[in-house]
Amino acid sequence: MAAGANGRTAHEAWVISGWAATSPYGLGADAFRAGVRAEQYAVRELPEQLRGGSPNGSGGWVPDFDIRAVLGRKGTRSMDRVTALAVSTAGMLLESAGPGLAEDRPEAVGLVLGSGHGSVKSIMDFTKDSMTAAQPHHVDPAVVPNAVMNRAAGLSAIWHTIKGPNVTVSGGALTGLLALNYASRLLEQGRAEAVLVGAAEEYSAQRSWLEHHSRADGTRQAAGPLGEGGVMLLLEPAERAAAYGRRAHAEVLASRFIAFSEPEGARRSLARAVTEVLKSADANPEQIRLVVPSDCGGPLGGYEDAALAEVLDGNRSRTVRLRSLIGDASAASASFQIAAALAHGGSAPAGDGLALITSVDPDGNTGCSLLRLAATAP
Incomplete structure (x- = not known):
């Protein structure tokens, strides 16, 4: 091909x-x-x-x-x-x-x-x-x-x-x-x-x-x-x-990263990133079954939640807030968020178990990755 x-x-x-x-x-x-x-x-x-x-x-x-x-x-x-x-x-x-x-x-x-x-x-x-x-x-x-x-x-x-x-x-x-x-x-x-x-x-x-x-x-x-x-x-x-006989825990579909200049711009930047990542993967918000936000707290945490509410609009996906459980892992935070998505994987039907991982950084960047989780838990 x-x-x-x-x-x-x-x-x-x-x-x-x-x-x-x-x-x-x-x-x-x-x-x-x-x-x-x-x-x-x-x-x-x-x-x-x-x-x-x-x-x-x-x-x-x-x-x-x-x-x-x-x-x-x-x-x-x-x-x-x-x-x-x-x-x-x-x-x-x-x-x-x-x-x-x-x-x-x-x-x-x-x-x-x-x-x-x-x-x-x-x-x-x-x-x-x-x-x-x-x-x-x-x-x-x-x-x-x-x-x-x-x-x-x-x-x-x-x-x-x-x-x-x-x-x-x-x-x-x-x-x-x-x-x-x-x-x-x-x-x-x-x-x-x-x-x-x-x-x-x-x-x-x-x-x-x-x-x-x-x-x-x-x-x-x-x-x-x-x-x-x-x-x-x-x-x-x-x-x-x-x-090699290894099981696929998840497929990486797409990622997007968009910067913002003022804290208030974090909401619009993240909303745009999520919208674009769904479009790139030919997916829609209804297919998302799991959301793992950075949950960074403060105003930026509020903007992150507002962006997700705007784009997902009524989606009943499960939200996992990891930061409150293990503390702020700084540069390792998003990797732990991915691991949390894998840990919760397997609860959705095959081909329809999408997980959205989002992050907002105070230095002016937003980003997200979309995964298709395996149908059965490891």
Whole structure:
């Protein structure tokens, strides 16, 4: 069949054929699925090693996540938390995907990882050391890699022998949706045959203070509990997934991103993005059975809800509000929203179970992705 302008043939579909999560519910997709379905509140008092002068006493932190216990002692002496979250989540996904994904042709598998800043703690600690030590160069050189934003993506690929395209995406609350869109483009252009795509974010007092001050303008809900964790999805053509015996959990239909200049413009921008994504997928609002908004709170959260009410107009879809359960995962938020859609998948008839994931970022961007969920739950 002839390929279109974007290199994608008419019969090709990109599917999510595997996923893993490291979340405040614990390690693995099963723990996340159980917690989300039960609407379990996972924000709790911070342990002493994470508190460190944080403006909040509670957060959605990953329980019992000891880097050396999870990944072993080799290569983890100076590993930062966000890198460890990414490496371990990628490992869980590769294990569940079955043998051969990254071993047979490692150059055919790519990795796209969303990140806010990388490890905010490492960046700020390194800067502090350079200013307070006897000499500016009296710093720990082993920490230098942790202060680079693409550290987590690069080390995840090295750790798991993934030799295809390696990309770090940063886009605020929309990061997970942007990463998914980037991964789809890699497949469309033939740059990879399969892509691990997701996002990771760590909890630290440093990140907590940055978030606290960034919300002072009132565009988002006052600084509250933050979350952390990582999500990894396996995106590949449906035919490839079937050939390797992997089940398609969802098909990625389309994504749209539209900017706004003033907070009040968020409603119109998101409404337009949702309208366009439905048109692109040749779908209508009545087919949407699940909506997972960013639920960012404050005025922007209100604009997001108003846009959805306007476009869906009477649709009786189920709405899952994840932020109130696990905290604000910042750059990993949208990836967790996708995971929540997958966790709730399977409740709609085949071919009619559409899930809409939306996000609004205070820096002036809105976005959404549309998925067709599998007919049966995993």
